[in-house]
Amino acid sequence: MSATVILSPRMSGIKPSPASVLRRRARELRAAGRDIIELSSGNLDFPTPEHVIAAAHQAALRGETRYTDVDGTPELKQAVQAALRRDHRLDYRLDEIVVTSGSTQALFNALLATLAPGDEVIIPAPYWAPYLDQVRLAGGTPVVVPCAQNNGFKLRAEDLQATISPRTRWVVVNNPVNPSGALYSREDLSEIAAVLLRHPDIWVLADGLYEHIAFSGAPAPTLAAVEPRLKPRTLTVSGPAKSYAMMGWRIGYAAGPSALIREMITIQSQTTSGASSISQAAAVAALDGAQDVLAERAVILRARRDRFAELVNGCAGLSCTPPEGTFYLLVGCAGVIGRRAPDGKVIETDRDFSAYLLEEADVVVFPGEDLGLSPYIRVSFANPPAAIEEAGRRLKRACEALQ
Ligand SMILES: Cc1ncc(COP(=O)(O)O)c(C=O)c1O
Known part of the structure; x- marks a missing residue:
């Protein structure tokens, strides 16, 4: 029964x-x-690089099998800090960084920590579908803004402006975009930033999970680096999943204002207690190792x-x-x-x-x-x-x- x-x-x-x-x-x-x-x-069909797997193995043999700090091991947080500096010239303190179980969890914790019923999150379409349900689960309302094919499926500044309401809390800016593969240039992001500078209460979820799968030969630009005046209200999210073919290791991270990061860590401490210790050791090797x-x-x-x-x-x-x-x-x-x-x-x-x-x-x-x-x-x-x-x-x- x-x-x-x-x-x-x-x-x-x-x-x-x-x-x-x-x-x-x-x-x-x-x-x-x-x-x-x-x-x-x-999923990518590539294997996780061998030196990354070796680092995980060594960590397990060394006994790194206990809970780590909720916000991530100091080694991984330092590796994230260095990667953000290397790839984007972005400087974050360690209390402005949190390691999560996949970037999915970073996004969700941020939304859960900040949304009240009726709050709106602007999501450019086509989109990665979980943004919508994450917003709904966190009690907010997703507001979809279509991005025209004749603009390369990229969000136009005027369409963003027209979608903003007094209830808008966040705008999602994913670069490059899953599913269209669109790549926002620094100029494209500057146009979006110009709109957001006029709306000081709106925050930005900058999702750069595919930042290294950009055929321009350089990491995809990210909003906080392009417009430093937005950095105090931008959450820069990424992870090793796609860059290093580490989808199943479930590591992600977010960097942003410490007041928000602190709340995300509180949620994490009461839900997952943090990311896998072995996977964190592997991610250190991915971020710190050879980038060829x-x-x-x-x-x-x-x-x-x-x-x-x-x-x-x-x-x-x-x-x-x-x-x-x-x-x-x-x-x-x-x-x-x-x-x-x-x-x-x-x-x-x-x-x-x-x-x-x-x-x-x-x-x-x-x-x-x-x-x-x-x-x-x-x-x-x-x-x-x-x-x-x-x-x-x-x-x-x-x-x-x-x-
Ligand atoms: C745009 C985008 N953001 C975030 C994620 C979450 O990835 P993960 O939780 O594996 O880091 C994905 C996964 O496919 C994605 O496509």
């Missing part, structure tokens, strides 16, 4: 995403023996990007522009909407198209509906070349089979 779970009102409006439904179905198909190509995930891996991997990803974009643009009804950062192609699929699959079903949405691709072509893609932009899908090129070639063939066949 099962009991009914009585949910908190906090859960209203929080639902499993279409992408998670597709991934569950993909697991079933894989368990049934189907060879499914995963293009929807945020960043440029080497960016070159590999760039070649994969170009090849996958070529394959996708060869599919009837699909189109994409190679992005300037991240490892995602945002693919317009307006050309397949309204067409009929061999089983007679009409593809009406990008969710339908994603389901069709999974059932008929054995590829999992991310529906744009989940990213605040339709009709689009997001596909990852952080996959081995053979998988990219095969995915390209399957996508082409699936598009050709539509009538």
